[in-house]
Amino acid sequence: MSDKVCVVGSVAFDSIETPEGRADDVLGGASTYFSVAASFFAPVNMVGIVGSDFPEQEKDFLASRGINLDGLVEAEGETFRWHGRYHENMNVRDTLDLKLNVFEHFAPELPQSYRDSEFVFLANIQPSLQARVLEQLVGPKFVGADTMDHWIEESRDELLALLANVDLLSINDSEAALLSGTGNMVGAAKRVLEMGPDHLVVKRGEYGALQFSSDDVFAVPAFPLETVIDPTGAGDTFAGGLFGSLAEAGEINKKSLRRAVVYGSVVASFTVERFGMERFKSLTRDDIERRYGAFMALTDFHGD
Amino acid sequence: MSDKVCVVGSVAFDSIETPEGRADDVLGGASTYFSVAASFFAPVNMVGIVGSDFPEQEKDFLASRGINLDGLVEAEGETFRWHGRYHENMNVRDTLDLKLNVFEHFAPELPQSYRDSEFVFLANIQPSLQARVLEQLVGPKFVGADTMDHWIEESRDELLALLANVDLLSINDSEAALLSGTGNMVGAAKRVLEMGPDHLVVKRGEYGALQFSSDDVFAVPAFPLETVIDPTGAGDTFAGGLFGSLAEAGEINKKSLRRAVVYGSVVASFTVERFGMERFKSLTRDDIERRYGAFMALTDFHGD
Numbered sequence: 001m002s003d004k005v006c007v008v009g010s011v012a013f014d015s016i017e018t019p020e021g022r023a024d025d026v027l028g029g030a031s032t033y034f035s036v037a038a039s040f041f042a043p044v045n046m047v048g049i050v051g052s053d054f055p056e057q058e059k060d061f062l063a064s065r066g067i068n069l070d071g072l073v074e075a076e077g078e079t080f081r082w083h084g085r086y087h088e089n090m091n092v093r094d095t096l097d098l099k100l101n102v103f104e105h106f107a108p109e110l111p112q113s114y115r116d117s118e119f120v121f122l123a124n125i126q127p128s129l130q131a132r133v134l135e136q137l138v139g140p141k142f143v144g145a146d147t148m149d150h151w152i153e154e155s156r157d158e159l160l161a162l163l164a165n166v167d168l169l170s171i172n173d174s175e176a177a178l179l180s181g182t183g184n185m186v187g188a189a190k191r192v193l194e195m196g197p198d199h200l201v202v203k204r205g206e207y208g209a210l211q212f213s214s215d216d217v218f219a220v221p222a223f224p225l226e227t228v229i230d231p232t233g234a235g236d237t238f239a240g241g242l243f244g245s246l247a248e249a250g251e252i253n254k255k256s257l258r259r260a261v262v263y264g265s266v267v268a269s270f271t272v273e274r275f276g277m278e279r280f281k282s283l284t285r286d287d288i289e290r291r292y293g294a295f296m297a298l299t300d301f302h303g304d
Numbered sequence: 305m306s307d308k309v310c311v312v313g314s315v316a317f318d319s320i321e322t323p324e325g326r327a328d329d330v331l332g333g334a335s336t337y338f339s340v341a342a343s344f345f346a347p348v349n350m351v352g353i354v355g356s357d358f359p360e361q362e363k364d365f366l367a368s369r370g371i372n373l374d375g376l377v378e379a380e381g382e383t384f385r386w387h388g389r390y391h392e393n394m395n396v397r398d399t400l401d402l403k404l405n406v407f408e409h410f411a412p413e414l415p416q417s418y419r420d421s422e423f424v425f426l427a428n429i430q431p432s433l434q435a436r437v438l439e440q441l442v443g444p445k446f447v448g449a450d451t452m453d454h455w456i457e458e459s460r461d462e463l464l465a466l467l468a469n470v471d472l473l474s475i476n477d478s479e480a481a482l483l484s485g486t487g488n489m490v491g492a493a494k495r496v497l498e499m500g501p502d503h504l505v506v507k508r509g510e511y512g513a514l515q516f517s518s519d520d521v522f523a524v525p526a527f528p529l530e531t532v533i534d535p536t537g538a539g540d541t542f543a544g545g546l547f548g549s550l551a552e553a554g555e556i557n558k559k560s561l562r563r564a565v566v567y568g569s570v571v572a573s574f575t576v577e578r579f580g581m582e583r584f585k586s587l588t589r590d591d592i593e594r595r596y597g598a599f600m601a602l603t604d605f606h607g608d
Contacts (some may be wrong), residue, residue: 089487183393186530207511210528219525219602224514226490258605298523299603301562 002042003247004116007034008108008133009123010080011048011072015097016275017085018227019236026276027058029080030123030146033233036280037240037267038121039065040288042247046113047071047133051079051102061281068199075102082125090231091205093166110136119247122166123241124148127158133167142252144168144243146235152178164196167252169241185210186217201242201261203235211261218258223269223295230275234268239268241288266291306346307445307551308420311338311544312412312437314350314384315376319401321389322524330580331362332352333384334427334450337537340584341544341571342425343369344592346551350373351437355383355406365585374415379406380513395509405439414440423551425543426470428452431462446556448472448547450539456482457580468500471556474543476507489514489526490521495579505546505565507539522562527573527599534579538572545571570595 009031015024031048038044044067052074057102063070081150086093118141122130130145145166151159151283152175159179163169169192173185179195180188185202189212192200202210206228242264247257266288270279309433313335319328336354341382342348348371366373384407390397397543412433422445426434434449451477455463463483467473477489483499484492489506493516493524496504506514510532512525546568553560574583 184530184532186528190530204511207508208523208525210525217528217602218510218605220605221512221514221523221525221526224490224521224523226486226488226494262605296606298521300606301522301524301559301566302600302604302606303511 003118003250004043004045005038005119005121005247006045006047006110006114006117006137007031007038007121007123007242008047008130008142008244009034009125009236010103012080012082012103014232014276015083016230016232018230019033019086019091020089021275023230023275024047025081026278027061027219028082028232028276029221030236033054033236033271034121034123034240034243035062035066035067036243036277037237038247039067039268040239040283040285041244041263042119044068044244045071045117047108047110047114048075049106051075051077051104054079065280068113071108071114073109075105077102079103084232086231090228093231094202108133118142118250119243120144121243121267122146122149123239125235127151127155127162131158131165133164134162142167142246144170144239145181146170146239147175149175149178158227160195166197169197169202169203170203170235170242172205172235175190176200176202186212199257203238205231205234208260209238209265211257213257216254216257220262220265220295221299222265223291223298225269225273228272231272232276234271237271238268240264240265242285248300262292262295263288266295307422307554308347308349308552309334309342309423309425309547309551310349310351310414310418310421310441310444311342311425311427311547312351312434313338313429313540314407315354315358316384316407318388318536318580319385319387320534320536322394322534323390323392325579328330329385330582331365332386332425334534334540337540337575337581338425338427338544338547339366339371340369340581341541341575342548342551343371344589345424345545345548345567347554348372348548349375349415349421350416351412351414353377353406354412355379355381358383362457369584372417374524375412375418377413379409381406383407388536390535391604394532397535412437416423418596422446422554423547424448425547426450426466426544427540427543428455431459431466435462435469437465437544438466446471446550448474448543450543451479451483453479453482463524464499470501472503472505473530474505474507474539474546476539480504480506486539490516502562507542509535511540513565513569515561517558517561520558520561522565524566524569524599525603526569527602529573529577532576535576538575541575542568544568566596566599567592570599594600
């Protein structure tokens with residue numbers, strides 16, 4: 001029986017424009033993307049807030065993935081909405097509109113049934129809220145967190161206090177540079193590991209990911225895709241696959257971590273093939289295993 | 305007995321400024337970097353042109369690496385000189401000064417002893433000169449080429465004519481995008497392979513390399529380095545390690561190609577640790593094998 005994963009973060013409706021087209025008001029948010037990705041590996045306890053406009057059919061979709069929605073609070077008002085547009089190369093995006101709505105007063109409260117979750121992921125929200133969630137948990141086995149440039153710059157002290165209690169930080173390369181003060185990722189990792197986490201995972205988009213631990217460095221390329229429709233959610237599904245795989249393994253060691261980073265990469269590679277969460281409506285664990293095998297074939301230079 | 309590698313390209317003196325310091329009038333040029341890198345694996349026949357200012361001690365260094373200098377022509381005048389400055393992140397550089405000098409009238413003529421070289425690399429020079437070299441060879445086993453944005457834009461027809469006779473094209477990602485018309489590397493590879501080459505290697509600097517063949521895709525990350533002093537020559541030593549390793553293997557197959565791409569990455573990772581060719585003055589094949597092992601450890605997620 002797999003360990004349980006608990007995740008806290010945003011739930012949103014996204015309107016997304018990319019060079020490949022557009023999608024309006026599709027289900028998004030870090031907590032949602034993470035939960036769906038992790039659900040292929042382990043039971044997921046999802047925490048978030050939605051407005052009274054949140055449709056039953058979206059809850060049905062999440063429930064169909066086996067995700068526990070006891071911690072998905074419905075508040076008076078509208079759900080968080082984001083409207084963004086990606087540049088031609090898809091590595092850069094502009095936020096055209098952002099309405100926090102009910103998310104502005106998000107004060108996560110874990111249902112009693114969530115409090116013994118073994119694997120916890122604090123997606124990108126205010127560090128003081130991430131800390132508040134940690135306090136409500138009873139001795140989690142492994143805690144991960146994400147953050148962003150805004151908190152690194154504006155809430156650095158709260159973030160550093162949080163990092164002292166985090167086992168794995170999963171951020172992108174520009175965030176790692178901002179947090180550490182160096183753009184060299186080996187140097188950045190040394191400094192971040194000194195801040196508390198035992199592991200740093202650096203997401204590099206189409207270039208893959210690096211995982212640094214005190215005694216290990218692991219690098220995996222991104223899966224080369226001919227069709228990239230929408231990068232939204234790639235980082236959150238990467239973290240979801242990573243934590244789902246770790247919870248399924250139930251233990252943290254060099255092998256389980258490396259496999260988890262690859263599973264994260266696999267799941268993220270599916271995410272970007274369609275708008276929003278579209279790809280996850282038909283994805284199966286078999287699809288994931290097949291692409292995991294393709295990752296082996298992509299990177300292996302040991303055998304014949 | 306290893307097959308022989310023949311390379312044609314520039315020989316230069318570089319003045320290099322990076323955030324880590326500067327080096328003035330150090331030995332450089334694509335033919336030079338390639339030859340030194342390949343010399344750790346196979347006999348190298350080097351083709352190039354230098355001025356009457358080219359010091360004996362530089363020839364001695366090249367000869368000490370076992371490189372055949374019969375094709376290194378000395379002409380009246382000065383050797384090619386380049387002065388460049390790298391930006392803070394080392395991915396971008398500006399050319400501050402460039403004097404072609406004797407290189408301007410380079411018309412490569414292969415010594416008789418070079419003409420049966422089995423492995424040939426046409427480093428980045430005018431495509432018509434690359435073709436001229438090919439014509440002088442007697443049935444080479446495997447031909448590689450590099451090029452740059454200038455030739456892709458200004459000499460496209462000559463370049464396409466050359467590519468019909470090239471087995472492997474080794475270029476960076478922006479060149480692949482420019483040549484193919486798409487920034488998606490899977491799509492770019494399809495189009496480049498239709499132009500003639502059986503293999504495309506896309507160099508991505510600190511992110512590693514991709515190798516595309518009609519029936520294979522291979523990805524390798526760059527070795528994460530804490531110390532990056534000078535990126536000059538990384539791409540040329542990558543190609544040198546790649547072709548040296550292929551010549552040592554003597555045959556082209558999925559396994560020898562993948563190993564060669566990793567050896568190229570290994571050699572390039574040493575290049576950037578010092579200014580110019582400094583690192584190669586003390587480098588040994590044992591150093592290379594140790595880092596090849598470190599690459600295995602960096603990328604493996606199959607074993608325990």
